[in-house]
Amino acid sequence: xxxxxxxxxxxxxxxxxxxxxxxxxxxxxxxxxxxxxxxxxxxxxxxxxxxxxxxxxxxxxxxxxxxxxxxxxxxxxxxxxxxxxxxxxxxxxxxxxxxxxxxxxxxxxxxxxxxxxxxxxxxxxxxxxxxxxxxxxxxxxxxxxxxxxxxxxxxxxxxxxxxxx
Ligand SMILES: Nc1ncnc2c1ncn2[C@@H]1O[C@H](COP(=O)(O)OP(=O)(O)OP(=O)(O)O)[C@@H](O)[C@H]1O
Ligand SMILES: [Mg+2]
Numbered sequence: 001x002x003x004x005x006x007x008x009x010x011x012x013x014x015x016x017x018x019x020x021x022x023x024x025x026x027x028x029x030x031x032x033x034x035x036x037x038x039x040x041x042x043x044x045x046x047x048x049x050x051x052x053x054x055x056x057x058x059x060x061x062x063x064x065x066x067x068x069x070x071x072x073x074x075x076x077x078x079x080x081x082x083x084x085x086x087x088x089x090x091x092x093x094x095x096x097x098x099x100x101x102x103x104x105x106x107x108x109x110x111x112x113x114x115x116x117x118x119x120x121x122x123x124x125x126x127x128x129x130x131x132x133x134x135x136x137x138x139x140x141x142x143x144x145x146x147x148x149x150x151x152x153x154x155x156x157x158x159x160x161x162x163x164x165x
Contacts, residue, residue, distance in 0.1 A: 002030025005085040005116070008074050010037050011051050012044040013150045015132055017089065017124035019058055024118050025087045026062045033081050034059070038069040045133055045157060058147040075110035086115045091125045 007025055011018060011034070025032045034055050038048045046054070048069050055067045070077035078086055086106065088099055103115035119125070127145050136142050136154050143151060 003028075003085050004031050004033075004081060004083045005029040005087050006033045006035045006074075006078050006081055006083045007087040008035040008037060008070070008077070010042065010044065010129065011055060012042070012046055012129050013051065013132065013146060013153065014055050014058060015124070015127045015129055015146050015150075016144070017091065017120045017127040019147065020120040020124050021087065021089045021118055022059055022062065022065060026065050028116075029064070029085065029087075031064045031066070032087065033083070034065065034067045035074070035077055035081075036067065036069045037071075037074075039071050046153065050153065054147070054150055054153060057149045073109065075106050075113060078113050079110065084113055086113060088115055088117055090117045090119055091128075 005025060005028075007022060009018065022032065022034060036048055036051050036055070044051075052067050052069060059065045059067065068081075074086065086103075088103070090096060090099060099115075099117065103117075106113065106115060120127075124145075132142050132146055133154075137158075142154070146154075
């Protein structure tokens with residue numbers, strides 16, 4: 001039997017960097033559950049339901065990928081899903097220190113679960129949700145960095161808030 005994995009994050013919003021990782025993970029694992037942290041410390045632009053929808057729309061062609069939300073400890077959610085791997089992305093050395101600390105803390109909490117790091121295609125190595133929101137809010141072009149459905153939602157979001165995001 002293949003490995004069950006989860007890919008945790010805030011995905012506010014999902015980017016093509018996230019999707020690049022999901023595609024790679026879907027090839028590696030029997031099943032990959034994208035796990036949206038529903039109670040993040042950061043104040044999100046999109047609701048959890050909107051993020052679920054955006055990720056479902058963008059991954060509907062991947063049969064072994066599903067989207068769920070979770071709260072609390074990531075390792076508890078991983079255990080609940082019978083996952084023995086946690087997928088995380090490393091864009092640059094700057095991601096490494098935080099990811100390394102988190103992986104070791106999670107290993108202490110759940111020694112049976114391994115964190116697996118993947119690198120995105122080089123063209124996505126600078127893409128983060130925060131940068132996408134920032135650039136978009138000042139009228140910059142983010143096409144090619146996020147899926148088309150996310151661009152639509154970003155535009156709607158700006159209208160909804162009556163000003164820039
Ligand atoms: N462009 C990318 N390429 C590879 N991995 C990525 C990319 N963007 C995010 N990730 C990884 O996806 C996981 C979830 O990240 P998260 O939801 O925090 O996205 P983020 O873009 O870092 O968001 P924020 O800018 O709000 O921190 C992390 O392991 C992160 O390193
Ligand atoms: Mg981040």
